[in-house]
Amino acid sequence: MEEMKDTYIQEANELLENLESSLLSLEDNPNDNSNIEQVFRVMHTLKGNSSMFGLTKIAEFVHDLETIYDKIRQGEMNLSKEILNTTLASFDHLNRIIHDSELQDPKNIENHQELIKKIHTFIQKESTATNANVTSATTMENNALRTVQVIFQPNEDLFLDGTNPLFLIADLTSLGKNCVIPHFKRVQTLDEYNPTFCITYWEVYLETKVPKEEIMDVFVFVEGNAKIEMNEFPYVNLISNREFITTVNSVIFKDALIDKVILTEQIEKVGEKVSSVTPNAKGVIVQDADAAVRIESKEKVVSSIRVASDKLDELMNLVSELVTTQASLTLYNEKNETPELEIISENIEKLSRRLRDIAFGMTLVPINNMFSRFQRLVRDMSETLGKEIQFVTEGGETELDKSIIETLTDPLMHIIRNSLDHGLEKPEDRMFLGKPRKGTVKLKAFYSGISVYIQIIDDGKGIDVEAVRNKAISKGFLKEEDVLSDKEIFDFIFFPGFSTAAVVTDISGRGVGMDVVKRNITDLKGSIVVESAVNVGTTLTIKLPLSLSIIDGLLVEIEKVNYIIPLSVVNKCYEVNNADMLHNFNKLLVLEEKQVPYINIRKEFGYQDLVEDEKSQLIVVSDGDHEVGICVDYIVGEYQAVVKPIGKYYKNQDFISGATILGDGSIALVMDTHKIVELYTEHVKMEVR
Amino acid sequence: MKKNILIVDDSESIREVVSIALQSEGYNVFTGIDGQDGLKVLLENTNVNLIISDLNMPNMNGISFLKEVRKIDKYKYLPILILTTESQEAKKLEAKQEGATGWIIKPFVKDKLLAVVKKVIR
Structure with missing residues (x-):
């Protein structure tokens, strides 16, 4: 707030300048309504600003002053010479007290009171004492736990002012244990149905201590266009009562509230059942709560069981x-x-x-189980290697599929060995480089979207890009003149038969490892990326899907074949003209003022090319930091896909990661959008060139 | 997805206070200095999720602004909150009639503002 006060003072000065010129021209033309409006508006803004910044003395003063001009513009008062004089004097006073909002200067206080007195004689202000007691009218009774029934029946035109009734229901449900019953007004025919009308109404049961006023407060904006009824009942454990639930199920989605007689009966019944245990109603609740605690503690004992x-x-x-x-x-x-x-x-x-x-x-x-296994490995290896190593784990509570963790142990073990052996320097070398004696290897796991990331970070000597590049050239993977990014060069580490270690040690370095690591991770539908800087360290990031077998997908159709695109990567869908894509020189479409590259799957998959006058659906998927559009014929809808492997005959392709059986028995192929983007950006790049 | 909020108020201080409060909660903020300007900003930006507008403004006041916004097909059901003072009970009702979703009473504290905003967009 404090730093914004400058803005306030600056604006107040502008407003006052404005006020002065308006007042002066008002003096020349006392009957000019636009000037009166202007004066009123400036005062109003000044008042608003002052109260926003907590400068109540200024705000109140301007409020009184403003009242005069409000009366004048309503025609209830005439602008007199005295009023103008007082206003101008007030104006001078305001100019001063803007910098002395708490009236610390005794001269200002005196002036302030004098002016207020004058202003009051103009407006004959009634006593300002407001009924301060009204607000504290909430009774104690209101704060007891009770069952509240709220019936919220919006008028049909509720949507017209932008109200979303579901937000109100959500607000209501945040007040306590609840049961929300939606009801629909009967719509006879399709012709009668108007989607802009709200035909839903709600019956909500709440167990809450929140006072009635606060509950009604939820509906403060819709009081005028909804019928809201609230009934309070003594607390009985109604909401979890089996009979009540049956009643709820019988009225849900129907055009009828729970019958009042039935409701009262049920409340009485639930109440009786409890009170037959103890006659005292207050004791009931206590006993009930006791029982709940007992059950809970019992449950805690059996909180986990072993299952084969x-x-x-x-x-x-x-x-x-x-x-x-x-x-x-x-x-x-x-x-x-x-x-x-x-x-x-x-x-x-x-x-x-x-x-x-x-x-x-x-x-x-939790991945912790695996992490702790490495602790031992690190300890043993650090002795063998004569290195001082600190092993840090982070995010051990991250959970992964049991089978993924099992497959992951060996690759991770290999990576950690590599880090310890080749990554971290000997203590004396580290001292020489100005690094702490102890090298650090950090194992970190965290969620992002539906993926889990595992990072192995060391602060060792890093990987020399040039060394890898030279090695790749000597091995014949790369030509002398090829230009590659660092990331692409690091990828050679995962090539079979590639090892940069000068000496092959017992622990690692025969170059049989990293390619296997990559293959293991790819088998899990994951990916691995290396980042490294010389003498700073190396970070390996493994990205894995949370779970393998069932995914939420978007079902699409290309040339009458069904495909599933994982919903987790889909950002947005657009309808585009085929002509825009066919006559496009740089393979970029402008969507919502953003350039988005796209892939013409029809072409890439070897289907017939797009038909000129038709439209296609463009599914914009995110791939790492990028967005890429994939163009398909139709979007069928969302689909929960049980992903099945597609068998060994298809293992030589990357862009279909599995298949699923649709409701009608036909098959849909699950796209691996990451691979598709990777594969075809190359094609597009070449074409554009 | 970040929500876009358009603030229309002739007072720079109010615009700033509201903007900072909303930005701190991760909202994207656009501002207009009066109804006319607000309308212009609204049409320039593709997707506004909420408008917070003052009532008393030069050029085009809040009520006229409200009417103009509701004339735009795309924004027929857009939540609109008006800024008002305690004394303007009648104005509040008039605004509601013209399609305002709700109101924020000045002066307000940040939490109150955010609570009201959360009442109409999520």
């Missing part, structure tokens, strides 16, 4: 089958359009998605 991993595997298989079957149901329903079935099908979809998430969660284990 093949059982988990089978569970995963079954979930996969369920997801596929659910897709058939959705498809069948789309064809037949039975509203009742649609509700069931949507529910099953929701449930299977949750089931999928939970089942996957079960197979995830």
Whole structure:
């Protein structure tokens, strides 16, 4: 706030200048309404600004002054010579107190009071005492835990002022344990249905201590265009009551609230059940809470159990089958359009998605288990090598699929060995370079999107780009005249038969390792990148998918073949004219004022090229820091894909990472967008050249 | 995705206070110095998610601005918050009539402002 005060003072000065000139021209033309408006507006802004900055004395003063001009512009008062004089005197006073907002100067205080008195005689101000007691009217009773029923029935035109009722419901549900029941007004025919009308209304049950006023406050902006009813009941554990849930299920999505009689009956019933334990209502809650605590502590004891991993595997298989079957149901329903079935099908979809998430969660284990294994390795190796090494791990709580962790152990072991052996220098060499004696190897894991990153960072001597380059040339991987980026040169490390170590030691350095490391990681649908600077250190970053077998995907069609693009990489979809892409010299499309490169998959996959007068869908996917558009014929929709391997005959290609069976039994291929982008940017680059 | 918010107020101080508060929460902020300017900024930018506008402004006041915005097809359902003072109860209702989503009463503190903003966009 403080640094913004300069802006305030500067603007106040401008406003006052403005005010002065308006006042002076008002003096010449007392009946000019535009001048009065101007004076009023300037005062109003000054008042607003002052109160924003907490300068209440100025704000109040200007408020009173403004009131005079408000009355004048409403025609309730006439502009007199005295008023103008007082205003001009006030203006001089304001000029001073802007720099003395707390009225520390006694002269200012005197002046202030005198002017206020004068102003008050003009507006005959009534006592300013406001009813300060009104706000504290919230009663104690309000703060007790109770069940509140809120019925929120928006008018049909609710959307017209930009209100999103779901935000209000979300606000409401943040107030306590709740149960939200949406109801739909009956729409008879498609002709009657107007999507701009709000035909939903809500019945919400809340268990909360929040006072009534605060609950009503949620709806403060919609009071005028919604019917809001609130009923309070004593607290009974209604929301988790089985009978109540059955009642809820019977009215959900229907055009009827829970019947009042039934509701009261149920509340009484739940209440009775509890009070039969103890007659005293207050005691009930305490006892209930006690029981809850007991159950909770019991649950804590059995918080984890051992399950045979093949059982988990089978569970995963079954979930996969369920997801596929659910897709058939959705498809069948789309064809037949039975509203009742649609509700069931949507529910099953929701449930299977949750089931999928939970089942996957079960197979995830924290990466810590693996990290601790390396601790020992580092200790033993540091003795063998005569190096002082500090091993740091970070993000051990990051969870990964059990099978991924198992496959990952060997590659990681190899990388760490490499770092210790070739990366870190001997203590005396490090001292010579001005580095701490102890070298550091850091193992770090973290989430990003649906991927997990694992980094192995050392502060050793780094990799010399030139050395790698020369080696690549001597091995015949590279020609003398080739120009490559550092990143591309580092990639040679992963070539089979490549090792830069001058001496082959016992521990590593036979060059049989890194290519295997890369292959292992690629098999897991991951990628590995090396960054390094001489004498600063090396960072290897491994990116892995969180889970392998079920993904949320975007189902698209190219030449009547279905493809799945993982939803996690999709940024946006656009419809584009084929002509724009066919007659484009630099393979860039301008979308929302941004240039986006695109890949014409039809061409790359060897299909017939795009038809000139038609349109295509451009799926913009993110690939690392870049965005690339992939052009397809149609977007079918979102799809939960159970990814199955595509068999060894297809292992020589990279851009399809798996296949999935659609609801109708046909097959969709899962695109590996990263590989596609990698592969075809090369083509595009060449073409553009 | 960052949300874009257009602030329309003739007072530089208010624009600054509101901008800084919103930016600190990760919102993108555009500003207009009166209704006319606000309309111009609105049309220049592709995607505005919320407008916060003062009522008392030269050239084009808040109410006229509101009416103009609602005439734009794309922004028919755009959330619009108006800045108002306690004393302007009638103005508040008039603005609501003309399609304002809600209001922020001046003076306000940052938390209050952000709470109201979160009421209308997420």
